[in-house]
Amino acid sequence: MQKNKNMTNKLKTFTCAFAFCIFAGSAFATDWPQQIENLNEIFTYFTNQRGGAFASGLVFYHNEQIVAAEDGEVIINLKESQNSCMFDSPLGNSIVTVNSDNLMSVYGNLAQPGDSSRQALKEGDALGESGNSGWHKPDAGLEYQIADCQSKTLINPLILLPAKGEYPHFVLKNLIVVNKNGYSYRLGSTKNIPAGTYSLYFEQTEHQPPFRMAVLLNGKEIENITYNMLKKNGSQLTVDGKSNYYYSTIFPGQNRQLLANVTLNRGKALLVVQSMDLKGNERNFSYSVDVN
Numbered sequence: 001m002q003k004n005k006n007m008t009n010k011l012k013t014f015t016c017a018f019a020f021c022i023f024a025g026s027a028f029a030t031d032w033p034q035q036i037e038n039l040n041e042i043f044t045y046f047t048n049q050r051g052g053a054f055a056s057g058l059v060f061y062h063n064e065q066i067v068a069a070e071d072g073e074v075i076i077n078l079k080e081s082q083n084s085c086m087f088d089s090p091l092g093n094s095i096v097t098v099n100s101d102n103l104m105s106v107y108g109n110l111a112q113p114g115d116s117s118r119q120a121l122k123e124g125d126a127l128g129e130s131g132n133s134g135w136h137k138p139d140a141g142l143e144y145q146i147a148d149c150q151s152k153t154l155i156n157p158l159i160l161l162p163a164k165g166e167y168p169h170f171v172l173k174n175l176i177v178v179n180k181n182g183y184s185y186r187l188g189s190t191k192n193i194p195a196g197t198y199s200l201y202f203e204q205t206e207h208q209p210p211f212r213m214a215v216l217l218n219g220k221e222i223e224n225i226t227y228n229m230l231k232k233n234g235s236q237l238t239v240d241g242k243s244n245y246y247y248s249t250i251f252p253g254q255n256r257q258l259l260a261n262v263t264l265n266r267g268k269a270l271l272v273v274q275s276m277d278l279k280g281n282e283r284n285f286s287y288s289v290d291v292n
Helices: 002-028
Strands: 042-044 058-061 065-067 072-078 093-098 104-110 126-129 140-148 153-155 176-179 184-186 196-203 212-217 220-233 236-240 244-246 256-264 267-276 282-291
Touching (some): 042 140, 176 256, 212 256, 220 244, 256 267
Antiparallel strands (some): 065 126, 153 220, 196 256, 212 267, 220 236, 267 282
8 A cells, every 4th residue: 555655656746847847848938930730740859869869859841931930039040061059960051049048949951041141030030941951861851959058958849839739649669678688578478587687678669759758666766767858968968867868878779768777676576667748648557577
């Protein structure tokens, strides 16, 4: 009974923390830089795998007319493969603005360079059409990033943009634990696992939406990773959890994505994986194993 109560408290804490993140972001809301009907028109989500690194913004499908998502001062017009500040991907022709809250917006992969005479933009001002000036896949259009260069942080634009239809469901499948020798055990089909320290992974889906994940072991939270913010650490970007995780740790290959590092002691072990999307929809997945 006490274990169930602790589990409930953990779930409430997880929900409240994520709700605060959504509420805090709403104070800096922006409009869509490209008209879309639903989120299926997003080619790459924030923190998806992209060219051996985290995707640092949203990439939309196809070439469309682009407008300013909010009022802002134009601080940089990038041409072709120039880079600036913390924007690591070759963005092509791009316009970078800063708003009154000192948040930077980047409109990348535009067909033509921005007008160098424009010093300010109003929400809805035309920026031209997206194109193929950056290093993108053939069907990709606008790349839209939001960043705070002072704190060296990139922000998931979906936190600040108005909702567009149903949010895609998070898919969790083929959970495995892998020990330091590389031997793996698949949860759900394996009921007995040797005691030891493991990395817990799930099978990564290419077009997975951003999300927040927590892992509980016997009612105690052992990991809580958010994919709605990226921090600059040296020359690389990291996601936040119990540690700052680099891309190579989160995505080590073989279609695996890290959930947690876990030490399993002898006895019964109940692993609960929690996911929550930007609307606050929560899903829980439970796995019970005997550790010997």
